Amino acid sequence: MTTLDKQLGEPEGAPSSAGSDDALLHMRGIVKQFAAVRALDGVDLDVRAGEVHCLLGQNGAGKSTMIKVLSASYQPDEGTVRWDGEEVRFSTPQAAIKAGISTIYQELDLVPGLTVAENIYLGHEVSTAGFSRRGDTNQRTRDLLARLGHSEIPPGRLVGDLSPAGQQVVSMARALSHDTRLLILDEPSAVLDHGEVENLFRVVRSLTAAGVAVIYITHRLDEIREIGDRITVLKDGSTVATGLPARETPTSELIRLMTGRSIKYVFPERTEQSVSAEDVAAAEPVLKVEDLSLAGVFSDVDLQVRPGEIVGLAGLVGSGRTEILETIYGARRASSGSVHVDGKPLRRGSTHAAVKAGVGLAPEERKSQGLLLDQSVYTNITVSSMGRFSKLGFLDRGAEKRRAHEYVESLDVRPKGVEHAVRALSGGNQQKIVLARWLLRDCRVLLLDEPTRGVDVGARSEIYKLVRSLADSGIAVLVVSSEVEEVLGLADRVLVVREGRVVHEAVATELDESRVLDLVMEGTPK
Structure with a gap:
């Protein structure tokens, strides 16, 4: 049985070598200099076969540079890398992949104009005498996707037509189409809803049970409790802690190591300069959406946002949240319904009209x-x-x-x-x-789609304060987030969206995470 056959085929309880003292990967004293910037300044990392090793650090701490050194996108200026007991220096990313190191970056490097199967086997096509075996390629693709729990994705679908979550599944399948021994996941849950994250964790546990090592990079500190074994923390290009037990190390200690200070993970409260709740309730809405529908995506959406108010849309990926924002902004043409800003209707499908009326959009895929x-x-x-x-x-x-x-x-x-x-x-x-x-x-209306996606814990606090200050200045804010805690902590009112419909609306303080999750899963108030 090959490594690929074992990766997703063995049960979750299979023995793991995560407790072994012999690391599959040793990185010692890694230095990488870019002109006057020292991106890595002596990084150390050990990863064992069969473990999930979480790599933490603020943006700019050196995480991305380190994994690019490991995957041979960059060559280190100093330091050593030992792989499976031998010192190595991979000359190209292809050499690293051949050795068993696969990387899935946060910005997925897929080709939108190629099919799912073509993307998965790009560069190592299934062929005989130079002729592609399309049937075999499609069957292998179906097998990989089924093992990843996504048999609904057709091998012949263009990758550009898939959702961000679907594209990430394809990227993971491509990594596993090689004989992978170390899988590097860079912010893998950033575009996934709650159910997709659970499926991701299932896949990761199956891999580690088969002896595959996983480096897991995330800004969501709660995830490491569920999926991580050990933690390494980077700050300013250096390793400040390594080998920390994931389930026992307090979140406050991780934040202190990453930032050099204590940050209380709280959302900003209204100040004396804020628009009062009474004034907000009495004000005429800046944004008014009535019976808005986009055929096949969402229908009959009614919402209002007043000056000084933050309204949150909570729901699973694919529920229609993002499409609602894009339709309000005019990036999609509504099939029915209306959008008014300051009492004046917006022309359907016109971003120019929306911007002219004072509507701004910070999209989910900001890059x-x-x-x-x-x-x-x-x-x-x-x-x-x-x-x-x-x-x-x-x-x-x-x-x-x-x-x-x-x-x-x-x-x-x-x-x-x-x-x-x-x-x-x-x-x-x-x-x-x-x-x-x-x-x-x-702008009079600010639409925010996943405003802290890919943003570290320190910068998140700054973004939250900024959004609150914008609302306090009288801007109407409509925000979408996959993190229920973020929606509840930032918004004044929350609309729960399920399968393209608003199924519940409440003041944020009347809801909690479990209640919202019940609503997005079941779709009816209890």
């Missing part, structure tokens, strides 16, 4: 949908307000940069410069750039 990654910070901030900086067809770059710098300072974007590429910023700072764009537009 691919919300940012020009290779453009400057100031360009990303001013791109929706170019008319302000144009005279007789000429742009005033100086005025652009000065205005952008004001938002970089007020939102505490780091680093402070406005001319470097947005790609170089951490997830939290990239999100601030998206918000700055809409603040510059003086």
Whole structure:
């Protein structure tokens, strides 16, 4: 039986070598320098066969650089890597894959225009004498997807037509199509709902039971209690702790190690400057949605958001939450219903009309949908307000940069410069750039889809405070999040969405996590 056959075929209770003193992977004193930036400054890591080793750290701590060194996307400047007892230096990512190291990055590297089967076997096609065996490829694909619990995904479906969760399943199947001994998962649960996360954990446990090692990178600290065995923490490119027991190490200690300080994971309360709850309730809605439907996706959605109010949409991935936001914004054309901003109707399917009326969207996939990654910070901030900086067809770059710098300072974007590429910023700072764009537009309605996806624990607190301060200034905020705790902690009111319908609405303080989960799973109030 091959390693692949054993990976998902053995029962969860199979013996594991996670307790062995002999590590499958040793990394010692790893250094990586980029010009004047020392991204890794002596990182150490040991990973045992059959364990889930959680890798924690804030954005910019060096996690991504370290896994790129391990997967041979980067070559280390100093240090050693020992793999299965032998010192190695993989020259290419293909060499690392051949040795048994597979990586699934947060930004999935799939080809949208190819089918599921073609993506999974890209680069190691099933063929005879140079001719592709499509039938065998499709059957192997079906077997892999079935073992991953997703036999509903057709091998012939274009990957670009799948949801983010479906694309991640394909990426995992591709990794497991190799003889994988170490699987690196970078923020694997970021696009998954509760049920999908449980399925992911089932797959991971099956892999480790078969002796496969897993490096699990996440910002969701609660996940490590359920899936992790040991923890390594990085800070400023160095290992500050390693081998910590995942189930016994307090969350407060992990946060202290990651940030160098204690952060109480709380959501900002209303201040004296906030719009009072009574004033909010008495105000006319800024955003009013009536009987809004998108054929085959959601139907008959009614909601209102008043100035100074944060309304949350809670629901599973695929429930229609994101599509509701995109339809309000005009990125999708509603099949029926209406959207009003300040009492005036918006033209269906027109983002131009929405932006002109004061509606801004921070999308779920901010890197691919919300940012020009290779453009400057100031360009990303001013791109929706170019008319302000144009005279007789000429742009005033100086005025652009000065205005952008004001938002970089007020939102505490780091680093402070406005001319470097947005790609170089951490997830939290990239999100601030998206918000700055809409603040510059003086938006009246702010639509936030997964506002803290891929954002570390320290930056999350900053994003929460920023969103609360925007609401306090009179902006109407509508937020979608897969994390129930986030919806309940940030929103004033919550609408629960299930299978394209709003099934419940309540003040956030009247709900708790278990109640919301009951509603999104069952769909009817109890």
